[in-house]
Amino acid sequence: MHAAFRWQVPADFNIAAVCCTRWAEATPDAIAVIYEHEDGTRADFSFGELESASRRLAAALTQLGVARGDRVAIVMPQRFETAVAHMAIYRLGAVAMPLSMLFGPDALEFRINDSGARLAIVDESGIGNVRAARPLCAGLETVLSVGRAEGEGDVDWSAALADAPPAAPTVTTAAEEPAILIYTSGTTGPPKGALLPQRVLIGHLTGFIASQDWFGFDPFDPTKPSGAVFWSPADWAWAGGLMDSLLPALYFGRPIVAYQGRFAPDTAFALMERHGVTHSFLFPTALKAMMKAVPRPRARYRLALEAIMSAGEAVGDAVFAYGRDELGLTINEMFGQTEVNYIVGNCARFWPARPGSMGRPYPGHRIAVIDDAGVECPRGTPGDVAIHRLDVHGDPDPVFFLGYWNRPDATAAKFTGDPNDSWCRTGDLAVMDDDGYLWYQGRGDDVFKAAGYRIGPSEIENCLVKHPAVANAAVVPKPDAERGALVKAYVVLAPGHAASDALVDELQRHVRGKLAPYEYPKEIEFIDALPMTTTGKVQRRVLRLREAERAAVPPSR
Missing domain, CATH: 3.40.50.12780 (ANL, N-terminal domain)
Incomplete structure (x- = not known):
């Protein structure tokens, strides 16, 4: 497979053209997005409808001053308008910056300011936090409000599309042109904006x-x-x-x-x-x-x-x-x-x-x-x-990001060898x-040493989850004066199970019987939920810091 496979990356490439326009032309009635809201609302949208709406939005964004290369924030969950927004932004040669609806004002403020976003497209799930962050986002010129958030921004989605010309053209973009700016989840430090090209x-x-x-x-x-x-x-x-x-x-x-x-x-x-x-x-x-x-x-x-x-x-x-x-x-x-x-x-x-x-x-x-x-x-x-950077044939691999936004030092540190x-x-x-x-x-930064042994948390976590009482687990080092660190597990219990000293003993025996003796958790703490990133990853760093802070506090008399 590797020997026979060759990348075919054209000089010009546009995500909206291949994800939307070609299907709208070939199969306009084929369903593109099946939408369902938790309140029971449902609707199907075709590739033809995705094409039409994204062309109108592209024209509306142009009227609002969005130009090629400008960053546009998208603060919306899974919904048809989110797909429309992405296609419209790619059509213009602008840069889509998706932001989680779970981000609070501080997280939004950092990303909007760091990226220099000119416009934000926001629905009811994020409009409150965007409004709270906006006074500190001097460069954010326009908030385009969607759905139940209409009336709370500068311009309403429905009005913008109704007033826009029906057929904004798709610009010709080079495969190397920036298309997407995604900020890393920050599990190992402050978030950095990874700039992705069209070809990615x-x-x-x-x-x-x-x-x-x-x-x-x-x-x-x-x-x-x-x-x-x-x-x-x-x-x-x-x-x-x-x-x-x-x-x-x-x-x-x-x-x-x-x-x-x-x-x-x-x-x-x-x-x-x-x-x-x-x-x-x-x-x-x-x-x-x-x-x-x-x-x-x-x-x-x-x-x-x-x-x-x-x-x-x-x-x-x-x-x-x-x-x-x-x-x-x-x-x-x-x-x-x-x-x-x-x-x-x-x-x-x-x-x-x-x-x-x-x-x-x-x-x-x-x-x-x-x-x-x-x-x-x-x-x-x-x-x-x-x-x-090069595949087995010596050709450039198109999966690479362009670099971290305004962070050439961090980009250089990511690579080893000739550029x-x-x-x-x-x-x-x-x-x-x-x-x-x-x-x-x-x-x-998750791997640690305990009593001289190198500990990888994933194997212990996997072993714990096999026990019927455990829904999820995270393993981190607990500072210890004699051994440097102890293996500690934070455990989320499965429904129907209650925390007890007996269960702690049972879980320790469970791990000790399946893994090396030095790997079983010397301490187990039950927790309602593990700290998670918006991408579904466990933030062990948060738990490590918690343990470090506890170790720094003198014991009470």
Whole structure:
């Protein structure tokens, strides 16, 4: 596969043209977005409607002063207007900056000011926080309000589209032109804006097809099956929701379900049944919750699922077994990050998934595990997962970001070697085995030493989740004067279970009997919910800081 695959990146490329316009011209009545609100409101939108609305919005944005290269904030959840906004911004050659509706005023203020965004498109889920942040955002000229937020911004969406010319043209954009600015989740420090070019979508496609077992679902294959429907609870404001879900589904001309509401296991299963969802991206925290809440899903729901991709955290063999035994499929784990996404993973159709493994490099990506000097580690030796700027043929890999917004120092620090012939470090540690499978060891800053032993939290967390009383867990070091650190676990209990000293002993015995003696948690603290990023990743850094602060406080007498 790697030897035969060659990237085909045209000089000019526009995401809106390939995700919307070509389907509007070929199959205008085909459904693009299946919308459902948690209040029961439902609507289907075709590629023709997506094309028309995005052209009108592009014209409206032009009238509001948005020009090529300008950053436009999108503070909205999964809804039709969010897809329209993205297509309109790409048409103009402007830069879409998706922001989570969960961001508070301070988070919004930082990103809007750092990016220099001129305009924000906001619905009812974010309008209050945008209004609170706005007095400190001098460069934010216009707030375009959507849905139930109309009347609370400067311009209403419905009025702007009604007054706009009907057919704003799509500008010709170079494949290298900036298209998207996504701020990293900040698990290891202040958020940085990763600037992605138009061509980055091409770099995602091999991983998307492989992880969704979509060989045979190629829209250009006349023998393709019909009826594929995609859904993910992943917020379209982050790379997992945008680059792993919305844009690839539209690129392949497939409908995507946009659910505007809170995630819950029963809701997720009912939604997939109702809309005949065949393909999905479900992050491990969602799968763990679904596994605990609905252990026998096929007994309660008629599911059409054919493939699931999972990413963001290590899946672990407990969730892997749930997919195999209860959902009837292999969960294809995937690894990537905003800067270089969808680069490693599994494809049940073409190579066997190994429980606990991140998978193998997807075609088109040259992946290695490297040491501090940038030298490839021997197989079986832990190191930093890295991707080379050039593929196995020496051609540029289109999945790369352009750099961090206004942070050339941070961009340079991400790479090792000559700028045109270099490795990009992910900061995630792994071991590569003799067959090319990668085995996740944890974030570089998540791994710690306890009593001289090197501890990777993911293996212990996975072991804890196998216990029926545990819904989720996070393992961090607790400072200790004698041993440097103790292994501590924060545990979220599954429904129907209560915290007790007896349960602590039981969980410790559970881990001690399955892992090395030094790995079992010497201390367990029960917690209602783990601190999470908006992208569904556990913020172990928050828990580490909590432990460090507690250790710094003298014990009370």
